[in-house]
Amino acid sequence: MYRRSWLSLLAVSLLAGATTLAAAQGAWPTKPITMIVPFPPGGLADLVARPVAEAMSRDLGQPVVIENKAGAGGGIGMAAAAKSKPDGYTILMALSSLTVIPEADVLLGRPAMFTLPDLRPIARFTADPTVLAVRADSPWKTVQQFVEDAKKRPGAINYGSSGNYGTMHVPMEILAQNAGIKLTHIPFTGAGPAVVALLGGQIDAVSSGPATVLQQVKAGKLRVLAHWGTAPLGALPDVGSLKDAGFNAEYAQWSGLFIPQGTPEPVAQRLRAAAKFAAQDAKVKDVILGAGSPVLYQDSPDFDKYVQADAKRMAEVVKRIGKVE
Known part of the structure; x- marks a missing residue:
């Protein structure tokens, strides 16, 4: 009888723990979220991050706080996000240098600040030629x-x-x-x-x-x-492309949201929904377009494919550039 009582008590405790965990996951987020911007204020990542963070705050019901963590071409902030606890409370607004830095680390023979698989793409917001x-x-x-x-x-x-x-x-x-x-x-x-x-x-x-x-x-x-584009720019329609001038040079600078790999799937999906909400928000569109970059949203699956393809292209570019100390 003592054994049956002990087993019953254990089962109740486990059930209570599981219920509490499920409730906690369902209530996410329960505290402010940090959005790392790996560059100082004034650049594209920061210009995109601020209206997006404000809109995501409204959707999530918790503040999304910008933290500018600059250095090493964005590598310091990107590495900090990649190595953060994968609980959804640290997210990253990165630029396309995210696909370049790991290749540069390999080329220079230095310890990797982070690798591409360390981060999971959630949403792309802009993609402009420089x-x-x-x-x-x-x-x-x-x-x-x-x-x-x-x-x-x-x-x-x-x-x-x-x-x-x-x-x-x-x-x-x-x-x-x-x-x-x-x-x-x-x-x-x-x-x-x-x-x-x-x-x-x-x-x-x-x-x-x-x-x-x-x-x-x-x-x-x-x-x-x-x-560096292939079509006229909406913000600067009178400016021609390098291709128009006879130079075979193309490059797009994109901005997108990432989370640490290993973030629980329910949390990742909640952030994905909040990012989509932000991309469709009229205020976000107006602010980003007013700065000269239209929102070109890509949801997580398509953005993941885009990042992988960009990484392959940039690997060849980095090899051509060679070592830069």
């Missing part, structure tokens, strides 16, 4: 003039980026290789600081998402010479 921006008082009115000057003065023209192998470095190297020119690369911690340096005359050019430079273009402080 644009070549210079100061409005620069001597270059066209990309052809920029390239011809660079040929005459190898290494004399410099450009800023968000870090080695980042989304501002890779497209410039693609152009340099295709055009047969040598440019000097000056890395910063993010797009925001690089654009500030351009405005201040410390550097000559940047390649960035349209949203990062659009307001300065409208203010007459910057000029866009070309873009």
Whole structure:
């Protein structure tokens, strides 16, 4: 009888524990969520993250708090997200450099900051070609003039980026290789600081998402010479592509939401639904479009395929760029 009573008590305890766990999972989230942005304020990731976080907060019923964790071309923040506890309370708003950094780690023979399988794609929000921006008082009115000057003065023209192998470095190297020119690369911690340096005359050019430079273009402080896309840009319809100018150079800078691999499926699906809610929210669309980047949403399955394909393309680009210390 004692054994039967003990077993009954154990069964009740296990049932209560399972019920409590199920209830806890059903109630998720029960506290604020941190959205890591692996770049400083002012760049594309931050511009997208802030309206998205606000909309997701409304849908989830808990604050989604932005944490800018910059450095190493986004690698520091991406690694922090990849290594965080997979409970849904740490999420990542990344740019396309996410597919480049692991390849750069292999090329340089350094310990991997993270690997692509460490993170699970949840939703893509934007996918824009980068644009070549210079100061409005620069001597270059066209990309052809920029390239011809660079040929005459190898290494004399410099450009800023968000870090080695980042989304501002890779497209410039693609152009340099295709055009047969040598440019000097000056890395910063993010797009925001690089654009500030351009405005201040410390550097000559940047390649960035349209949203990062659009307001300065409208203010007459910057000029866009070309873009890395294949179709006209909605925000800059009068700007031609590098292909139009005779250069076989393409590159798209995308932004998307990721979570640590191993996050419980119910939590992952709840975040997926909140991301979709944000992508369809009128306020989010208006804010991102106003910055110069239309929302180009992709749900988790399609975004996963997109990331894998992008990683294959970028692996070849990184090999062509070679070692950059």
